[in-house]
Amino acid sequence: MAEEKIIVLPGDKLDGPNLEVRGLGRNYATYKLGDEVYAALPGVLEVTEEKKIYIPLENVYIPKPGDIVIGIVVNVGLSYWTIDINAPYNAVLTAQEFLNRPFNPASESLSLYLVEGDYVIGKISSFDRFRSPFITLKGSEKFGKIVKGKVIEIKPSRIPRVIGKKRSMINMLMEESGCDITVGVNGRIHINCDNPHIEDIVTLAIKKIEAEAHTSGLTDRVRTFLKDKLSNS
Amino acid sequence: MKYGEKPQLIKEDGTRLDGRRPEEPRPIHMEVGVLENADGSALVSFGKTRVLAAVYGPREPIQKYMVLPDRAILRVRYHMAPFSTGERKSPAPSRREIELSKVIREALEPVVMTELYPRTMIDLFIEVLQADGGTRTTGVTAASLALADAGIAMRDLVSGVAIGKVNGKLVVDIDEVEDMYGEADMPVAMATRLGKVVLLQLNGVLSKEEFVKAMDMARKTLEAISEMQRKTLLEKYSKVLQS
Numbered sequence: 001m002a003e004e005k006i007i008v009l010p011g012d013k014l015d016g017p018n019l020e021v022r023g024l025g026r027n028y029a030t031y032k033l034g035d036e037v038y039a040a041l042p043g044v045l046e047v048t049e050e051k052k053i054y055i056p057l058e059n060v061y062i063p064k065p066g067d068i069v070i071g072i073v074v075n076v077g078l079s080y081w082t083i084d085i086n087a088p089y090n091a092v093l094t095a096q097e098f099l100n101r102p103f104n105p106a107s108e109s110l111s112l113y114l115v116e117g118d119y120v121i122g123k124i125s126s127f128d129r130f131r132s133p134f135i136t137l138k139g140s141e142k143f144g145k146i147v148k149g150k151v152i153e154i155k156p157s158r159i160p161r162v163i164g165k166k167r168s169m170i171n172m173l174m175e176e177s178g179c180d181i182t183v184g185v186n187g188r189i190h191i192n193c194d195n196p197h198i199e200d201i202v203t204l205a206i207k208k209i210e211a212e213a214h215t216s217g218l219t220d221r222v223r224t225f226l227k228d229k230l231s232n233s
Numbered sequence: 234m235k236y237g238e239k240p241q242l243i244k245e246d247g248t249r250l251d252g253r254r255p256e257e258p259r260p261i262h263m264e265v266g267v268l269e270n271a272d273g274s275a276l277v278s279f280g281k282t283r284v285l286a287a288v289y290g291p292r293e294p295i296q297k298y299m300v301l302p303d304r305a306i307l308r309v310r311y312h313m314a315p316f317s318t319g320e321r322k323s324p325a326p327s328r329r330e331i332e333l334s335k336v337i338r339e340a341l342e343p344v345v346m347t348e349l350y351p352r353t354m355i356d357l358f359i360e361v362l363q364a365d366g367g368t369r370t371t372g373v374t375a376a377s378l379a380l381a382d383a384g385i386a387m388r389d390l391v392s393g394v395a396i397g398k399v400n401g402k403l404v405v406d407i408d409e410v411e412d413m414y415g416e417a418d419m420p421v422a423m424a425t426r427l428g429k430v431v432l433l434q435l436n437g438v439l440s441k442e443e444f445v446k447a448m449d450m451a452r453k454t455l456e457a458i459s460e461m462q463r464k465t466l467l468e469k470y471s472k473v474l475q476s
Contacts, residue, residue: 007470009463010344010381011389011426028349031388040346040386042466057470058273058384060291060350088291088305088353129351130302157384 004047005214008039008054018051023157029056044214055214061087061156061186063133067124070151070184071135073114078105081114083122083135086156086186091133093120098137098144119146121182121190142182149180149192150199154210156187161213162206169209169219176226177202201229239414242399249399250410251280258394258406258454263374263465265382273383277375280408281365286375288383291353305350309338311372313361333369334359340373340393340422340432346386355385366408367395373422373432378462382469391431392458393422396447398439403447405454419444421451425459 008014014030014037021029029041039045043056063069063085071083071091081098083091095103095110114120120135122143127133137143154162162183163170174181179193179202189206193199205226212218242250249255259280268274271287278284294300311334315324326334337359345355357379359372370393377391397407399415412418417437423430439447 007467009390009466010387011424028386031346031386033388038388040388041384042381042470044470056384058382060272060384062349088293088350090293 006045006047007042007057008045009042010038010040012039013037014039014045014052014054016052020051020053022053022055023160024056024059024062028062029054029059056157057214058155059157061085063087063089063091063124063127063186065124065126067185068140068182069122069124069135069186070146070182070188070190071120071122071186073116073118073120076111076115078110079103081110083120085124085133085135086153086188087133089127089132091124091135093122093135093137097135100137114145119151119190120144121146121184146190149190150196150203151188151190152203152206153188154206156185158210158213159183159185159187161218162189162209164219169222172219172223173202173205173226176223176230177205197233198230201226201233204229240410242411242414243402243404249404251408253404255402255404256450256454258458259408261458261461263378263461265378265465265469271379271383273379273381273385275375275378275382277371277378278363279367279371279406281363282367282371282408283361283363284368284371284375285360285362286372286379287358287360288355288376288379288385289358290355290383291350291385292356294352294354299354300352303351304347305345305353305355307338307342307345307347307355307357309334309341309357309359309376311337311359311361311369313364313368317361317364333372336432336434337369337373337376340391341376341380343429343431344377344388344391344424344427345380346388349386355380364409366410366412367393367406367420369393369432370395370420370422374458374462378465381466389424389426389429390459390462391422391424392455392462393420393432394451394454394458395420396451398437398443398447403443403450405450417443419447419451421448421455423452423455425452425456 041056046053071085074084075082080094122135125136182190262278264276273288373393396419397415398417419435422432
């Protein structure tokens, strides 16, 4: 496949009828001036014969409904928690959502359940330009407070690479290490292993993916790296 | 030359006090991603002038009353470090610094796509580490690199340079001495790809012809500076593509 990768910077023209914008999408990563489309973020443009694919290399995480995110509790309110989700907006997690029952702030306190600094995994249930994002804990048994393992943070623009095509990368990581890994699209990754030493090895592997994203043959290299480290431990 | 006496700014052979030709900028050095804690950062020096820029955000505004419902607010703080000048500068923000913060903010607002991040705030800190003339233009140059590094959507990069008139001659990128003894100082910043002037100030007097010529010199220099900014960012990302 004839493929050329070039780096584009804000203000560079991204012409061509078959332009595909990955990651954030057209509205956040490009802008239009007349009929021409221009890049607004530093990124990679992959030029093949049929189409052009523009992948931003730096971006701010913007929540959208359906995103699985890992958040940190920053404030305990009377009937909801404020959660930092590594986005320009703090998210809201209501007491009813967390406890799955009606909640009366007059008779009990939310700090019994989650306090500042606690990590939660959840899904963005609603967000638009006028209201803060809301987090729901329904939909997966993984959702809820994180009580074990470790959470690492990488650039949100590198998350698609950690997941890989059809989840190839993340499945490989889980198979090789035997850990449970949950990827939040906001750039936080939860690694849960039986052995803390393996957690550190997986962290190194993810940092390697972050540093070498957009190179080809990465899955195989990370597999070799993991095998090598795991056999030495 | 006696102390306090005006130096000969243009020598007989047509070169300037530091040996530059009239249309030659000082040696320019740029670096991005110099601060780990900031979302984006850049260090730019034009000769002895050295400026550090750091971007934080877009983030939740600290004071809720300042939010705008349709776009992000851009807060710019231009500040000169107490050790940046020959004589210690008081660290308190002066009238001049507050004004320059505003001027730089207004130079960046047209290119930053603030409408993408409503109800948030983008903080931009411009710290002059060493001042030798042209700090606001160096600051704008550093700021736009830091914004690109932070992943904030921008229409174009902004570059700045000051054109001056010394001994009746127009010169590019004036330094402290030329600014002090020269007849005019005109800082210009442009979004070169868009062909838009985003900052233009003038201290002193220029004739109409001189002004046109000065703008032409500024545009030529800024195109070169903009290419340098692009090269700096490209170098950072070319590592990503290798291997």
